[in-house]
Structures are given as structure tokens and as C-alpha cells.
Amino acid sequence: MFGKKMFSVLALTLVAFMALGSMASAETRVVLKPKVDAFAYFVDTSPSMAQSYKSTGNPKIVAALNAMKKLNAVVPELGYQSALYTMPDFATYAPKSTFSRAAMARGISAVPSDLGFFQSTPMGSGFADLDGVLKNWDGKFAVIFVSDGLANSGRSPAVVVADMAKKYGDRFCLHVISVADTPKGVSTLKRLASLTPCGVYVDASDLADKAVLDKFAQDVFYTQEEELIVEVVEQVTEVVPVPVPVQEKIVFRNFNFGFDKYQITDEMIPALTEAAALLEDYPNLKVLVGGHTDSTGPAAYNQGLSERRAKSVADWLAGNGVAADRLVVKGYGEENPKYDNNTKEGRKLNRRVEIDVQD
Structure with missing residues (x-):
């Protein structure tokens, strides 16, 4: 699973608040x-x-x-x-x-x-x-x-x-x-x-x-994979007499592509569907869809391949309920490897698209 919600409910003893907006911060963690x-x-x-x-x-x-x-x-x-x-x-x-x-x-x-x-x-x-x-x-x-x-x-x-x-x-x-x-x-x-x-x-x-x-x-x-944890903290102004959830965490993971591939595969659909559902829950959040490659091949070709990978993910999200104007698409080519391009596993993990939250 590439994404999931983790809810934290704060029980307020005297008052709780109704959210009118949201602020987001993000961090990453490595999972095995x-x-x-x-x-x-x-x-x-x-x-x-x-x-x-x-x-x-x-x-x-x-x-x-x-x-x-x-x-x-x-x-x-x-x-x-x-x-x-x-x-x-x-x-x-x-x-x-x-x-x-x-x-x-x-x-x-x-x-x-x-x-x-x-x-x-x-x-x-x-x-x-x-x-x-x-x-x-x-x-x-x-x-x-x-x-x-x-x-x-x-x-x-x-x-x-x-x-x-x-x-x-x-x-x-x-x-x-x-x-x-x-x-x-x-x-x-x-x-x-x-x-x-x-x-x-x-x-x-x-x-x-x-x-x-x-x-x-x-x-x-x-394998080691990085996942992005987005913490959305609801801003509050109105007093109500019952406890309500005041913060949620959204987890996105990377989408990995085969060698020289940028097409969406059947294996990606469940994770993309869940990512779209998460983004629908927070209509005010803008996201950056970033494409990456390994270091195999010419840098100019890899730049174009990374852009095609990012666009394929963004197009899928836009076609499945996420407003296109919320999506910023960018290709990074081979410039931002997170893993060792000298190993087969590292190259595989570097062929990725990441979904990140725009500040």
C-alpha cells in the first residue's frame, strides 16, 4: 500500500473547535x-x-x-x-x-x-x-x-x-x-x-x-523506501461542545517505474486511487509531482523521461478527481538520486515519481 491515513484524536475536556482551514508540514521516513x-x-x-x-x-x-x-x-x-x-x-x-x-x-x-x-x-x-x-x-x-x-x-x-x-x-x-x-x-x-x-x-x-x-x-x-508523511493541522475558530479530530497524517509513498518506462501499470492503480482519495479530502493542498530516473543513458534523454513519468502520474490523478490546477509537474532527470546508481536495486528505486506537498 502506497498511502494511508493515521488519525490522532485529541479529546478536549472543556471545548473543542471546528476547523475552517488547514496548514500542512511534511517529513520523510525510511521503511523496510x-x-x-x-x-x-x-x-x-x-x-x-x-x-x-x-x-x-x-x-x-x-x-x-x-x-x-x-x-x-x-x-x-x-x-x-x-x-x-x-x-x-x-x-x-x-x-x-x-x-x-x-x-x-x-x-x-x-x-x-x-x-x-x-x-x-x-x-x-x-x-x-x-x-x-x-x-x-x-x-x-x-x-x-x-x-x-x-x-x-x-x-x-x-x-x-x-x-x-x-x-x-x-x-x-x-x-x-x-x-x-x-x-x-x-x-x-x-x-x-x-x-x-x-x-x-x-x-x-x-x-x-x-x-x-x-x-x-x-x-x-x-529494500529501503522513503515515504512522505504530511501532517495536516486544522485551524480552529468556533467553539462546539463535543470532541472532534484536530489533526491527521497522510502518508504518500513513491511510485517506481521499470527501465525506460513511464506508463502507468495495473500494479500502480490501487495506490494511485488511494492517493487521489487522500487529496480529495484536502482540496486546499497543492502537490508537486516530481519525476526521476537512474543514471543509465544520456542526461538529456533522462530529463525527458522523468518529465514523462511525472506527467503520466499527474494525468492519472487529474482524470480521477484531482483538479489539474492543484498539480505541479516537474522532471528532475538523473540529478536527485536517493539510492546508489551503482547497484541494480539502487537504480530500480531511483526510477520513481514522488508526490510532495507544496508549501
Whole structure:
């Protein structure tokens, strides 16, 4: 939902007032929204994970579990489902349920760090076992694979993951936390992360850097969006003997467009309808409809694209009950990015139209 009302009623004990006009002020806040409906940690417990990780002196499995604990501490609880599984002997250490950091921490702690001996590491079979579980999952889901990338028997893991990517399409993202210490292991894991367009690869040791840790968490689990909070305070002059609402807050969120697109989509209609209804409640407010782009392409083209985006939103509002003379339309091109244009997610969020209140 892109807009909603939040009412605050002040009960007056002696007198209350009837509003004759209104004044508006605005501020923004950042909200977190989940990228996925569910996710699963998938941890490699094959014999090579008992070997020492780089120069730490710790086994790879210990480094892997420590990285997972760091990540778990910064994953926001946004209502997605979560689970924790291991391979090559497929086992469940956190059954699928609504994610909580405390429950997942218990699951991570339960994964054994004293690993048994296996004759081989059939990574492809491990992913096939995981697929047997994921086929029953609904919505969009992510898998965070934690491994050193060493496999020496059975089907190629890249073939199995490629088949999963084809079957699930954009519902499926495979991310990798790597404890690889060989070129072959690194190559295998980077290849797996590249098989889904949204896949992200990170080295476990790099997650000790808070900035890297927070970025990986955001890349995998959530987006940040700004919403505008408009506070409308009613001015009062006439005494009446009953309590009445004296202030309301209106929340607008941004409208995001696809690459090189400016047309209104069906997904925008419910939010636009609500925005129009909110504006009808306050006929004295003028609004600025501002269009923006990412930094892809020539600046002159982006300026025109931003103007077309703003105009499409303003035209829709004008055609659905909002007086056209209340709408100021402006394109900003690529000049006012709010997010990092060097990332796919940042560019997506910068392709936006914002509705703001004119002072």
C-alpha cells in the first residue's frame, strides 16, 4: 500500500473547535520492505569444511557458522518464512516458520562443527534434495548457500541449480557466503551465484566489515523506501461542545517505474486511487509531482523521461478527481538520486515519481 491515513484524536475536556482551514508540514521516513516471502540457509557440512580456513586457525565450518551468526543479527524481522538445512546428508536444523532472530540463532548453534567423514561430496545431489523441499514453497524465496565450493562426485551442482533457476524463474535467488580457499572453490561458488540474476556472492571473512555485512543483508532480504508523511493541522475558530479530530497524517509513498518506462501499470492503480482519495479530502493542498530516473543513458534523454513519468502520474490523478490546477509537474532527470546508481536495486528505486506537498 502506497498511502494511508493515521488519525490522532485529541479529546478536549472543556471545548473543542471546528476547523475552517488547514496548514500542512511534511517529513520523510525510511521503511523496510521484504524482498522475499521466504528464505533458507543451506550449509555445507562435507569433510573439506573441517579444514582450516585461510590463516584463522579455525575450521571452515566454524568460520561459516560465525558469519551466519553475524548476518542473523542484522536481518530485520519482516514476517518472511525461514528455514535452515545442511548437506550432503540433508538435515533440518530450523524448520520452516516465521523468521525470528532468536529461533534462527538456535538453529545455527545446533549445526555440528565436529564433522564426520564422508567418502565424497555430492553437492549436486544436495541441491536436488533441497529442491525437493523448495518445490512446495510459495511466493518468492532466497537460498543462502554457505560452502567452500568443493564437490567431487555426482551431478554438477551448476546443472542442478540452472534447472532450478529455469523452473522457478524470478521467484528464486541463490546467494553465496563463501569459505572457499582454492581457485576452484571460488570459481564454483561464483558460478552458482551467477545462475540467478539476483544472486550475490560474498566472502565470509568480509562480513566482519559492518558496511559489507549490512549491504549483503539488504541485497538479500529487504529494500529501503522513503515515504512522505504530511501532517495536516486544522485551524480552529468556533467553539462546539463535543470532541472532534484536530489533526491527521497522510502518508504518500513513491511510485517506481521499470527501465525506460513511464506508463502507468495495473500494479500502480490501487495506490494511485488511494492517493487521489487522500487529496480529495484536502482540496486546499497543492502537490508537486516530481519525476526521476537512474543514471543509465544520456542526461538529456533522462530529463525527458522523468518529465514523462511525472506527467503520466499527474494525468492519472487529474482524470480521477484531482483538479489539474492543484498539480505541479516537474522532471528532475538523473540529478536527485536517493539510492546508489551503482547497484541494480539502487537504480530500480531511483526510477520513481514522488508526490510532495507544496508549501
